[in-house]
Amino acid sequence: MIVAERKPLGEIAEMVAPYQKVTVIGCRSCVAICLAGGEKEVKMLVSAMKLKNRREGRKQDFDGFVLERQCEKEWVKEVEDKILSSDVVLSMSCSLGAQTIADMYPEKIVVPGLNTAMFGVPEEQGVWSEKCLGCGDCIIHTTGGICPIARCAKSMLNGPCGGSSNGHCEVNLDIECAWYAIHERLKLQGRLDLIEMVRPPKEWTTSHSGGRRVIVREDAKLTPHQKRDKEAVI
Amino acid sequence: MKRSIQVVICRICSGAANVLDTDKLLRVASEAPYVGSAIAVDYACNTKTIAQIVEEAKDKEIDRLLVVPCSKNEVSPALFQSYKRKAKINEFLMEAVDLVSEVVLPHRDEPSKAQAKAEAKLLAAIARMAMLEPLQKGSEEMRTKNVVIIGAGVAGVEAAKRAAEAGLHTILIEKSDKEVKAPGVVMPRSRLISAKGHAGNYELTIEAGEKMEALECGAVIVASGGDWSEAKGPLVRACPEAKPLYKLAQELSSGNIPKGGVVIVDTPDPKADTTPAQDFAWEEALQCAIEIKKRESGTDVCLMFQEMRALGLAELSYKEAAELGVRFVRYDKKRPPKIDSKDKNRIVVIDSAQEQAIAIAFECLYYASIAPNPDNMAIAEALRIPMNDSGGVRRGSMQKGPIATPRPGIFVCGSAQFPRSEEMSRLEGRAAGALAAQFVSTGTVEFGGSVAEVTPEKCSACLTCVRTCPYEAPFIGVAGKAEIRLQLCQGCGMCVGICPSKAIELHNYTDDQLSAEVASYIGGDF
Amino acid sequence: MAERNPKVVGFCCEEHGIECANLAVRSGKQYDVSVRLVRVPCTGRVDGIHILKALEDGADAVFVLGCLEKNCYYDTGSIEGRKRVDYVKSMLSQVGIEPERVEMFNASSSMAWKFSEIVSKMTDVAKRLGPIEPRGDGQ
Numbered sequence: 001m002i003v004a005e006r007k008p009l010g011e012i013a014e015m016v017a018p019y020q021k022v023t024v025i026g027c028r029s030c031v032a033i034c035l036a037g038g039e040k041e042v043k044m045l046v047s048a049m050k051l052k053n054r055r056e057g058r059k060q061d062f063d064g065f066v067l068e069r070q071c072e073k074e075w076v077k078e079v080e081d082k083i084l085s086s087d088v089v090l091s092m093s094c095s096l097g098a099q100t101i102a103d104m105y106p107e108k109i110v111v112p113g114l115n116t117a118m119f120g121v122p123e124e125q126g127v128w129s130e131k132c133l134g135c136g137d138c139i140i141h142t143t144g145g146i147c148p149i150a151r152c153a154k155s156m157l158n159g160p161c162g163g164s165s166n167g168h169c170e171v172n173l174d175i176e177c178a179w180y181a182i183h184e185r186l187k188l189q190g191r192l193d194l195i196e197m198v199r200p201p202k203e204w205t206t207s208h209s210g211g212r213r214v215i216v217r218e219d220a221k222l223t224p225h226q227k228r229d230k231e232a233v234i
Numbered sequence: 235m236k237r238s239i240q241v242v243i244c245r246i247c248s249g250a251a252n253v254l255d256t257d258k259l260l261r262v263a264s265e266a267p268y269v270g271s272a273i274a275v276d277y278a279c280n281t282k283t284i285a286q287i288v289e290e291a292k293d294k295e296i297d298r299l300l301v302v303p304c305s306k307n308e309v310s311p312a313l314f315q316s317y318k319r320k321a322k323i324n325e326f327l328m329e330a331v332d333l334v335s336e337v338v339l340p341h342r343d344e345p346s347k348a349q350a351k352a353e354a355k356l357l358a359a360i361a362r363m364a365m366l367e368p369l370q371k372g373s374e375e376m377r378t379k380n381v382v383i384i385g386a387g388v389a390g391v392e393a394a395k396r397a398a399e400a401g402l403h404t405i406l407i408e409k410s411d412k413e414v415k416a417p418g419v420v421m422p423r424s425r426l427i428s429a430k431g432h433a434g435n436y437e438l439t440i441e442a443g444e445k446m447e448a449l450e451c452g453a454v455i456v457a458s459g460g461d462w463s464e465a466k467g468p469l470v471r472a473c474p475e476a477k478p479l480y481k482l483a484q485e486l487s488s489g490n491i492p493k494g495g496v497v498i499v500d501t502p503d504p505k506a507d508t509t510p511a512q513d514f515a516w517e518e519a520l521q522c523a524i525e526i527k528k529r530e531s532g533t534d535v536c537l538m539f540q541e542m543r544a545l546g547l548a549e550l551s552y553k554e555a556a557e558l559g560v561r562f563v564r565y566d567k568k569r570p571p572k573i574d575s576k577d578k579n580r581i582v583v584i585d586s587a588q589e590q591a592i593a594i595a596f597e598c599l600y601y602a603s604i605a606p607n608p609d610n611m612a613i614a615e616a617l618r619i620p621m622n623d624s625g626g627v628r629r630g631s632m633q634k635g636p637i638a639t640p641r642p643g644i645f646v647c648g649s650a651q652f653p654r655s656e657e658m659s660r661l662e663g664r665a666a667g668a669l670a671a672q673f674v675s676t677g678t679v680e681f682g683g684s685v686a687e688v689t690p691e692k693c694s695a696c697l698t699c700v701r702t703c704p705y706e707a708p709f710i711g712v713a714g715k716a717e718i719r720l721q722l723c724q725g726c727g728m729c730v731g732i733c734p735s736k737a738i739e740l741h742n743y744t745d746d747q748l749s750a751e752v753a754s755y756i757g758g759d760f
Numbered sequence: 761m762a763e764r765n766p767k768v769v770g771f772c773c774e775e776h777g778i779e780c781a782n783l784a785v786r787s788g789k790q791y792d793v794s795v796r797l798v799r800v801p802c803t804g805r806v807d808g809i810h811i812l813k814a815l816e817d818g819a820d821a822v823f824v825l826g827c828l829e830k831n832c833y834y835d836t837g838s839i840e841g842r843k844r845v846d847y848v849k850s851m852l853s854q855v856g857i858e859p860e861r862v863e864m865f866n867a868s869s870s871m872a873w874k875f876s877e878i879v880s881k882m883t884d885v886a887k888r889l890g891p892i893e894p895r896g897d898g899q
Binding site for chain 2: 028
């Protein structure tokens with residue numbers, strides 16, 4: 001899932017400092033799950049901001065709540081009144097949610113309360129690690145289920161670099177060398193022949209290097225007639 | 235029914251009269267919102283008084299009660315029971331406000347400030363009470379009156395006897411095939427594989443010989459014990475004649491009293507983490523030392539240890555041993571005793587008390603440690619209970635549940651928790667048997683009331699509650715959202731405090747209820 | 761700066777926390793009226809939100825008192841309580857408010873002396889730091 005981290009509170013305070021009415025909007029999806037932008041974090045943030053203001057002798061109006069999924073227009077539309085009446089929207093969602101609001105209400109100032117970091121998995125409660133870079137052309141069937149694009153610091157495609165040492169990456173000793181891991185995995189599966197497979201240079205146009213990507217399912221798109229405004233989600 | 239609180243202030247015993255102005259307290263209470271009746275009485279434990287105030291409650295259509303008693307732990311059960319039965323007040327809408335402990339006793343010297351605090355506390359309690367909801371407990375029949383005891387050692391057999399005395403059916407699971415004299419059923423060559431269910435209705439899977447058996451029970455007692463450690467450590471390797479203490483006890487009982495020096499060390503491996511020094515069989519070691527000295531006063535006896543732990547009356551043995559001339563040498567784990575390289579009948583150690591190296595000659599060396607049962611971990615995992623640092627099963631809490639484990643219906647006794655002397659093990663076994671009997675005898679198990687509840691629409695199914703709860707009460711249900719198993723929930727609120735989407739609330743300790751109480755209590759001047 | 765009495769709030773668990781406090785007072789210990797206690801079933805119930813809100817409501821200092829970590833009635837409750845307190849402390853640091861205003865303590869119901877230590881320490885903090893309000897020294 002998308003893993004994000006709350007920005008340092010000082011940075012957030014600076015972003016909203018010029019505004020009087022601050023509307024803080026969180027999300028119940030990925031950022032709640034990675035403990036960055038759910039209802040609890042929103043409430044704690046508002047409280048901390050109020051305390052900061054009390055110490056500094058200023059007053060701002062804060063309103064905080066969460067949406068089911070901030071990247072969906074229907075859910076954002078539900079709180080249109082609150083967005084329009086705010087001086088600034090402080091989004092405690094991943095950047096997708098923040099940008100959704102910003103795109104829907106281009107005259108409103110929207111600031112990000114979180115740093116969207118990565119696609120990550122919870123290794124254990126409280127620890128998330130990056131496993132995918134969204135290259136758009138998955139090859140993990142050839143690497144025993146381990147992604148070398150994300151898990152190798154250099155995104156090497158054909159085995160480790162010379163810096164691999166005792167199974168660790170030269171960039172950071174805390175990181176396992178992905179190709180060491182791939183080797184061990186393929187060995188376990190009795191498929192070491194895949195290590196010898198030569199992978200040609202990757203088709204990077206499917207990744208971000210080819211520019212912002214758009215994925216379309218023609219069979220899912222709505223006709224103009226279908227697209228008429230429906231009643232609110234809730 | 236509208237929310238209407240009756241506030242009862244017990245004047246005399248709360249000692250309030252000496253510090254607080256109870257009339258003013260009463261006035262403040264009666265003017266608070268949602269208070270339908272405010273009374274001060276002299277003795278709220280007096281049956282006649284109780285009858286009067288219950289009548290008043292019924293007249294005024296009261297649905298919730300706040301009592302300022304002499305102390306929270308001493309609220310008369312008769313009081314709450316009368317309200318419950320005669321005024322039909324929900325048991326969760328009756329609380330005591332402990333002004334005695336929190337205001338009267340600690341602020342005796344500042345009566346005016348104490349008064350302000352008492353009023354604030356009462357108003358905060360009223361604010362909280364006004365927001366509570368009536369709650370119902372559920373109950374379930376226990377399908378059996380079985381108590382399963384794991385381990386047929388000293389503690390286990392004693393537990394079985396005690397539980398059987400109360401009329402319960404006991405099943406002793408024993409891993410060896412030694413002969414066991416105990417009531418109920420004994421299953422030799424058996425071990426616990428897994429456990430499901432909850433207190434009152436546990437379903438165990440036992441491997442009995444080669445077969446798997448299913449067993450239902452109301453309670454489980456872990457009495458898996460420990461045993462004399464025969465572990466070899468550096469001390470023992472340097473002195474191959476060193477023996478475990480039980481061998482000395484055997485020699486003494488067959489009349490062989492050593493004449494040459496005897497040294498008893500607490501562990502064969504003083505530096506290691508595998509045999510913590512606490513496993514020293516103190517009482518047995520003291521008994522042996524005393525016996526030797528009484529029969530051969532000329533024999534030098536020395537006890538070498540990291541920590542002295544003669545529990546309870548064993549202190550007297552320590553005194554007796556010291557008076558008989560037994561030598562006690564305390565050492566630090568970082569500077570352990572060693573066999574003298576030049577003379578293998580001398581042991582050299584730095585005595586912590588004197589901060590000096592001393593050498594002690596001996597003829598016989600014994601080590602007196604009891605190691606935890608290596609099976610404890612498998613048992614603890616099967617029962618989903620935590621372990622402690624010494625390789626034993628953790629107890630609920632020293633003060634509140636020394637024989638309990640954090641999981642209701644599962645008890646621990648004897649060396650399974652921490653190495654014990656035989657006498658202690660017997661006593662603890664008896665206690666465990668009694669507690670299990672008390673629990674199972676009722677035949678029903680209650681649950682619910684002040685427990686957690688998930689609002690599915692708010693749940694992100696992040697699994698945080700599932701991972702955090704020590705009782706495994708939350709689970710992700712068919713709707714893909716968290717749900718709480720009421721039979722397992724202990725009402726601690728850990729899941730509530732941690733839920734990132736604030737989807738769980740703890741009944742009668744909700745965020746709003748706590749906020750209202752805090753805001754009211756700290757609102758005014760202190 | 762307004763002259764007012766210091767305000768300290770203590771969230772105490774119903775098991776060891778409040779009983780530690782009770783034992784202290786029953787042994788005759790007096791303590792500063794600046795301290796007011798709120799009961800929770802377990803310190804694991806305490807949410808960072810409650811601590812921050814207590815500060816918002818006017819507390820100068822907040823403490824959380826739970827069971828000793830290896831002796832917690834609910835197994836891991838006080839471990840959870842500590843994590844919440846630590847997180848709030850880090851948030852306070854980030855907004856320029858003294859993190860020592862919030863503390864976690866562990867005690868058992870027999871450690872009466874510990875309660876006296878706690879109220880003493882937190883009352884000192886409250887008196888020394890005063891209410892959370894503009895300092896007048898420019899930041």
